[in-house]
Amino acid sequence: MPDRRQHRGSHPQDRGLFDLDAAPALLRATGDLNWLLTRGYASASALKLVGDRYALNARQRLAVARCACGEEDATRRQQHQVQTQDLAQQELWIDGYNVLTSLEAALSGGVILHAHDGCFRDMASMHGSYRKVAETIPAIQILGTLMAEWNVAVCRWLLDQPVSNSGRLKTMLREISEERGWNWEIDLVPDPDPVLIGSDQIVASADSQILNQAERWFNLARVAIDARVPDAWIVDLSGEGVERTSET
The missing domain is CATH 1.10.10 (Arc Repressor Mutant, subunit A)
Incomplete structure (x- = not known):
């Protein structure tokens, strides 16, 4: 179907x-x-x-x-996280589907999870195929506008080549960036994870494996949702300020 x-x-x-x-x-x-x-x-x-x-x-x-996540991973992620002010005149490499689907979900009223490591994550699942939805273009425009405000020098989007419709999304991203004068590069790669992990640039993702190994990462989905989707449905499971009261 x-x-x-x-x-x-x-x-x-x-x-x-x-x-x-x-x-x-x-x-x-x-x-x-x-x-x-x-x-x-x-x-x-x-x-x-x-x-x-x-x-x-x-x-x-x-x-x-x-x-x-375990405390060692949480601490490591916190130590390697950069802030908005660190983005000026820097390259930002984006885990495309990871970031975009979270913002789309927030805009459409879907569950956004506030995780223990401070990231926002969605509950969406693409099952190897990406479908443009009503929130896709607004989400792209929000991300582009914010990165322009932060004076990001170059934005490089990495999309999973095996995911169906990645080529269409690449075209959409290129057309919007050219129309708005944003300095974007959009690449289709077999697997963005090792590319982002091995990059010496700031990466934007909430993927746990990437955050456990990337040298510098930015919490783009959370910052964008906080800034532009004030009515997002946030389910806070971060445990901030809450102590575990039972033994397992």
Whole structure:
């Protein structure tokens, strides 16, 4: 069946899965998973243990997994993160789908997860194919406008070549940047992750593997959502100011 979605919005069950009644269990589950990961437990088995304990369904478990990380990883990510003022006259390499889909989801009212490492992550899944939605062009324009305000010298977008419709998105990004006079480069690569990890430039992503290895990274999706989507649906599982109260 063809994908006819017009928005990168929430799943039909999300209002119940991530409402105020569900939030305390999700926050405790994320805290417990952080604790287990910090102590070297394997992520898959730790997630199953926590998910079973709090009777989480598959989508809630996915959210907890995307928000949790061990303290060593959290500290490393914080130490290598740069701020908005550090972008002036610098190159910024963007993990294209990772950043764009989060902003699209925020604009369409989808769940945005505030993770333990401070990143905002979405619940979208492309399954090897990208489809333009109503929020795609507004999201691109928001990102471009912000980067122009920050005086980013060059923006290099990296898109996954194997993902269907990457070529169309590349054309869209190029046309918008040329129309607005933005200095953008858009590349299709087999896998952006190793390119971003090995770059000596600032990278923009919320991908955990990239953040664990990149020398400098910028929290672009979160900054853009905070600045331009004030009514975004944020589910805060960061655990900031909350201590874990139970042993697993």
